[in-house]
Amino acid sequence: MNPSVLILGATSDIGMALAEKFAQNGYPLVLAARNSQRLAPLQSDLEIKYGTGCEVLEFDITHTDTHQATWDKLQEKPGITICVAGYMNENERVIKDTAETLKTIATNFTGPVALLNIIAADYAEKGKGIIAGISSVAGLRGRQSNYIYGSAKAGFTAYLSGLRNRMYSHGVHVLTVLPGFMDTKMTAHLKLPRLLTAQPARVADAIYRGILKKKNTIYIKWFWKWIMFIIRHIPESIFKKKKL
Amino acid sequence: MKKQIANWGNYPRIESDEQTFSFTEELQTYVKKKEPFIARGYGRCYGDASLAPNTISTLRYNKVLSFDTEKGIFECQSGLTLDKVLAIIVPRGWFLPVTPGTKFITIGGAVASDVHGKNHHVDGSFSAHVIEMDVIGTDGTLYTCSPTLHSDLFRATCGGMGLTGVISRVKFDLKKIETSYIKQKQLKAKNLEDILRLFEENNHYTYSVAWIDCLKKGKGFGRSILILGEHAKKEDIPAKFRENPLKLPPQKQILFPFNLPSFVLNKLTVKAFNFLYYGKNLKREINNVVSYEPFFYPLDAIQLWNRGYGKKGFIQYQFVLPLESKAGLIEILHRISDKGIGSFLAVLKVFGRQDDLISFPREGYTLALDIPVRNGLFPFLDELDALVLKYGGRLYLSKDARMKPEILENSYPHLSAFKEIISKYNPQSAFSSLQSERLHITSR
Ligand SMILES: Cc1cc2nc3c(=O)[nH]c(=O)nc-3n(C[C@H](O)[C@H](O)[C@H](O)COP(=O)(O)OP(=O)(O)OC[C@H]3O[C@@H](n4cnc5c(N)ncnc54)[C@H](O)[C@@H]3O)c2cc1C
Numbered sequence: 001m002n003p004s005v006l007i008l009g010a011t012s013d014i015g016m017a018l019a020e021k022f023a024q025n026g027y028p029l030v031l032a033a034r035n036s037q038r039l040a041p042l043q044s045d046l047e048i049k050y051g052t053g054c055e056v057l058e059f060d061i062t063h064t065d066t067h068q069a070t071w072d073k074l075q076e077k078p079g080i081t082i083c084v085a086g087y088m089n090e091n092e093r094v095i096k097d098t099a100e101t102l103k104t105i106a107t108n109f110t111g112p113v114a115l116l117n118i119i120a121a122d123y124a125e126k127g128k129g130i131i132a133g134i135s136s137v138a139g140l141r142g143r144q145s146n147y148i149y150g151s152a153k154a155g156f157t158a159y160l161s162g163l164r165n166r167m168y169s170h171g172v173h174v175l176t177v178l179p180g181f182m183d184t185k186m187t188a189h190l191k192l193p194r195l196l197t198a199q200p201a202r203v204a205d206a207i208y209r210g211i212l213k214k215k216n217t218i219y220i221k222w223f224w225k226w227i228m229f230i231i232r233h234i235p236e237s238i239f240k241k242k243k244l
Numbered sequence: 245m246k247k248q249i250a251n252w253g254n255y256p257r258i259e260s261d262e263q264t265f266s267f268t269e270e271l272q273t274y275v276k277k278k279e280p281f282i283a284r285g286y287g288r289c290y291g292d293a294s295l296a297p298n299t300i301s302t303l304r305y306n307k308v309l310s311f312d313t314e315k316g317i318f319e320c321q322s323g324l325t326l327d328k329v330l331a332i333i334v335p336r337g338w339f340l341p342v343t344p345g346t347k348f349i350t351i352g353g354a355v356a357s358d359v360h361g362k363n364h365h366v367d368g369s370f371s372a373h374v375i376e377m378d379v380i381g382t383d384g385t386l387y388t389c390s391p392t393l394h395s396d397l398f399r400a401t402c403g404g405m406g407l408t409g410v411i412s413r414v415k416f417d418l419k420k421i422e423t424s425y426i427k428q429k430q431l432k433a434k435n436l437e438d439i440l441r442l443f444e445e446n447n448h449y450t451y452s453v454a455w456i457d458c459l460k461k462g463k464g465f466g467r468s469i470l471i472l473g474e475h476a477k478k479e480d481i482p483a484k485f486r487e488n489p490l491k492l493p494p495q496k497q498i499l500f501p502f503n504l505p506s507f508v509l510n511k512l513t514v515k516a517f518n519f520l521y522y523g524k525n526l527k528r529e530i531n532n533v534v535s536y537e538p539f540f541y542p543l544d545a546i547q548l549w550n551r552g553y554g555k556k557g558f559i560q561y562q563f564v565l566p567l568e569s570k571a572g573l574i575e576i577l578h579r580i581s582d583k584g585i586g587s588f589l590a591v592l593k594v595f596g597r598q599d600d601l602i603s604f605p606r607e608g609y610t611l612a613l614d615i616p617v618r619n620g621l622f623p624f625l626d627e628l629d630a631l632v633l634k635y636g637g638r639l640y641l642s643k644d645a646r647m648k649p650e651i652l653e654n655s656y657p658h659l660s661a662f663k664e665i666i667s668k669y670n671p672q673s674a675f676s677s678l679q680s681e682r683l684h685i686t687s688r
Contacts, residue, residue, distance in 0.1 A: 013304075016266070016449060038267050041307035048308045049332055188245065188264070 003029040003079025008115065011038045014134065014183035015084040017204035025242070026207070030051040030078050032070075034060045035119035036072060044239065058175050059113040061111035062103070065187075069116050070156060074210070080211065081119050082132040083112050087149075088186050094148045101148055120163055124170040131167075132175040132211055133160045140178070140228045143244040157174065175210050176217040179203055180224040245632040249299070252550050253290035254559030255617050255645055256678070262299045268412055274300055275410060275674070280688055282677040283406040284455040285350030286325060291358060291645025292678035293405050300410065303351050309413065316418035317375065319485065322352030322411045324492050327495075330536075335490050338418040339475065339536070341373035345591075347541050355545045357642035358403035358603040362451035362473070362540075365596035369605050370416075371402030378413040386412065400665035403603035407680055408669045423489035424450070425476040426539040430530040436466025436574060440609075443470065443594045443630040450474050451539075458580045458613060462643035466577060468592060473539055481533055493537035500548045553616045559645055561625060562612035563604065564595060565637035572635025573609050576628060583624060585615050602662045604640040612643065622646055641679065648683040 005022045009029035019029055023046040031039045036058035041052045059070045061231045071077075087107035094100040116131060117132075123129030138146050138207035139153030147241065157176060181197040198206075198220045210218040219225045250257035262284070265271045274281075281298035284602060294337070301325060302323030309319040316338050318329065327347040332586060333339065346358040353359075355377065360369045367373075376390040379401055388399040401408045429449075433439035439454055446452060451473035462466050478489055485491070543549055550558070565572045592611040598605045629651045632639065638655035639647055653659060673686035680686040 011264070011267070038269075041309060045307035048311045185264070185266070191245070205412050 002027045004030055004076065004205040005082065006032060006074075006078035006079040006119075008032050008059075008081065008112070009085030010042070010084045011035060012084050012086070012186070014179075014182065014203050014207075016042055017200035018082060018084065018207060021201075021204040023050040023052045023054070026050070026052060027080075030057055030059040030074065032053045034058070050169060060113060062106040062189075063198050064111060064114040067115045067118055068124070071115075071122070077126075079128065080130045080132070081116070082134070082162075082207070082211075083116060084134045085112060086134065086136075086186070088146075090189075091144075091146050091148060101211045104148050105152045105155075108149065109155040109159075112156060116159075116163065120167060120172065123172040124167060127171045129172045130175070130211055130214075131160075131172065132177060132207060134177045134179065134207075135160065136223055137178050137180050137228050141232050141239075145244065151212040158210045161217075173214050175207075175215055177207055177210065177220070178217060178224070178228075180227070182220070196223075196227075249287065249295060250557065251287045251291060251294060253557050253559055253643075253645060254550060254553070254555070255559065256292055256295065257557070258295055258678070260295065260297055260298070260299045260611070262301050264304045265302045266304045268305075268380075268386070270382055271300070271305065271351040271410060271412060272386070275380050276381065276384045277619075279688075280672075280674050280676040282351060282675060283322075283356070283410045284681075285323065285353035285356075286348050288346055288349045289355065289642040290558075291643060292682070293357075293642060294353075295678045297484040302350055302410075305412070306350075310415075311336075313338070316420060318416065318418055319349055319413065319415040321413060322355075323350050324353070331492060333412050333418055334421070334424050334492055335538075337421055337490055339421045339623055341417060341419050341517060342367055342370045345541065346544055348544065351414050355402055355411055356404060356406045357640075358600065358605070359642070360595065360605045362453045362593065363617045364473075364598075364605055365447060365452070365594055366450050367419075367597065368598055369403075369600075369601065369603055371603065373416045374402065374404055374414060375417060376396075376415045377401070377411055379669075380412050381409045381669055384670065387669075389665075396665050400662055400669070403600060403641075404662070404666075405675065405679065407666050407675050407685060409675060418425055419475075421475045421490070422478050423481050423485070424493070424536055425481050425485065426473045426490070426533050426536055427480050428532055428539055429472040430593075431470040431472070433466075433468045433470055434530045435464055436468075436577065439466060439468045439470060439592065440570065446470070446472055447594070452593070456577075456590045456592045456611070458577060458590045459584060460472055461581055466574075471539075475498050476533055485533075486676075491535075493535040497545060497547045500546050500551045517618050529590050542583045553589065554613065556617045558614050558616045559621065559625065560612055560614050560636035560643040561628065562610060562640040562643045563628075563632045564608045564610040564640075565632065565635050566606070566608040567594075567635065569608070572631060572637065573611065575635075576611070577632050579628060580613070581633070585624075590614075601658045601665075602656060603640070604638065606638075608637065610640075612640075644679065647683065649682070652683045652685075 005027045007015050007018055011033040033039055036056050039056045043056055046054050086112055135157040136153040138150040139157045142150050160176040167174055181192045183197050183199050203220050206220050246261050279298050282296040284294040284299040284301050305321045306323040307321045311318050313336050342361045345416050354370045358369045358371045379387045387394050387397055430444055433442055449472040454468045454470045456468040492627045594608055595605045595608055597607045673688050676686040
């Protein structure tokens with residue numbers, strides 16, 4: 001029997017696409033989001049289409065004091081956890097507004113870390129489990145146009161690699177997902193180059209395969225790996241003068 | 245996001261700021277914005293009904309809400325497409341109560357155009373099967389309406405081309421089936437008299453439609469093939485299908501690779517096509533059992549076949565004439581064949597009774613044909629419009645891209661009642677399309 005899959009941030013476009021992908025392949029789901037009312041249509045949709053069990057959970061990734069209770073509330077602990085929760089606003093607004101800065105960091109970094117610590121500890125005790133974290137290529141080098149979000153994601157990426165290292169001896173696997181541009185609501189206001197932009201369903205396919213194959217780090221659309229390789233290797237003395 | 249959009253006829257093509265949403269509250273927030281806009285489904289109407297400088301695409305709002313497999317009642321969000329609905333309901337022994345000639349349309353589009361199928365004379369149009377729906381009005385209010393609840397809104401939304409608000413949720417009933425196959429009969433008709441008689445003789449069939457050759461003159465004028473069908477019962481299908489009688493047909497699709505220059509589609513190719521089509525049907529009558537896919541959706545096998553009409557696009561001209569206006573049908577067909585512009589996709593059907601507020605179907609003959617856009621076409625269509633009007637008929641808004649407002653005014657008898665309901669639910673013309681502006685149904 002397939003383990004159930006916990007999707008943290010299930011009302012995001014990627015979250016919904018992942019839910020569909022796993023349900024289609026016969027995995028029971030636990031869908032978690034801030035606004036659980038929004039999950040009701042997705043829940044009925046997946047149950048009717050695929051006949052899989054689908055539980056709904058209300059939680060807020062930034063409310064770290066509720067994380068332990070949220071996890072404890074789950075009767076049967078999902079064997080796979082995918083953290084899709086994230087938040088991105090326009091950088092100009094974020095840097096001028098401390099509340100926005102802290103929200104960006106809390107949603108992309110400290111919140112997920114606090115919750116995944118709890119889940120990882122449980123998995124480690126059981127000696128099995130899979131954790132996938134959706135980070136971003138934006139975390140691979142800070143750029144003036146997106147560095148608050150980028151630095152939070154950089155922190156998250158570092159956390160995931162450390163967690164993978166620690167969990168290895170416990171039989172728990174950790175996958176880091178580094179998407180580039182995605183065609184989602186989060187990016188709806190941006191003009192993105194079509195060729196570099198991935199559709200939610202494609203992203204979900206790639207993550208699904210990454211989990212089955214126990215990959216360590218995956219990029220969505222292969223060329224992002226090479227784009228980021230180049231960006232990371234531009235000498236800082238040149239990089240700092242660029243409008244990126 | 246700003247992008248170039250066009251509907252199936254590729255005419256007209258405009259730039260539109262197209263937004264999407266996944267949740268009802270997002271839609272309610274969007275609706276309250278200042279600029280006018282129109283709801284857009286899969287863009288399978290032919291003309292300008294779902295075009296506007298601002299559009300909201302329903303395609304991500306596509307969840308199934310409930311499915312009563314005992315009673316055959318289905319409920320979903322408006323952006324769900326018919327192909328997805330079929331994939332869910334057919335294996336469980338149900339079918340769409342009414343389906344147009346393509347499965348790539350949304351449920352919202354099915355209601356807003358009040359689409360008809362080959363079974364109109366038996367089952368009416370799509371709205372006859374709608375039990376209840378939600379419509380988001382101008383200030384974001386969600387109205388639940390049905391034939392008895394906010395019935396004015398219900399009546400004006402069925403066939404109302406998105407002008408009363410955005411349909412968000414639809415609950416409708418399904419048709420019970422034993423198998424996913426259709427018992428099909430094809431009959432050859434020598435001429436127009438012959439085909440009209442065959443329609444009459446076979447009106448007990450659930451499904452009927454005819455392909456008609458618009459170019460043939462003289463004795464064979466109006467020659468056609470009548471296609472009849474019934475949902476096959478278990479005993480009707482070959483033994484090898486009986487193991488899995490509700491099997492879904494394979495979804496093979498070929499992509500039409502590029503825009504053809506429209507001269508390729510000249511009189512000759514049209515004639516050649518018709519010749520081939522007839523060649524296949526040497527016998528006067530053919531009986532067979534086919535999957536529902538080729539029966540209902542023969543054209544869906546070729547993705548983007550509309551490219552075959554070239555960059556300038558095409559018009560699908562569809563009208564309905566009352567049964568007593570057979571002379572009108574003959575006159576219009578003569579005009580088309582004299583002009584030599586008829587397409588290989590001319591479809592003739594007899595509608596049953598219907599008298600709704602703004603829906604297209606009414607009892608009579610309906611003819612639909614595709615014509616590539618070119619110089620001189622619009623004046624010619626204006627002449628046809630005048631004939632349609634003279635014979636008491638009307639045009640289908642879902643296919644229209646060029647009708648003049650006077651034509652609409654004089655052909656839809658309940659237009660003023662429709663406009664009154666629009667002014668109640670959409671007083672500032674917040675919902676408005678290129679079509680509604682052109683036809684003076686809304687005015688900004
Ligand atoms: C090959 C082919 C065959 C066809 N055969 C038939 C046929 O046999 N019978 C028939 O009746 N039609 C037929 N059609 C036409 C088609 O069924 C209709 O135009 C249908 O409305 C298209 O739905 P859509 O989702 O593509 O919507 P669009 O084309 O995007 O929109 C159509 C209209 O619906 C409105 N609309 C869409 N969604 C909503 C919503 N959620 N709320 C409010 N308004 C909305 C739009 O504003 C617009 O006015 C055919 C079309 C094609 C391409």
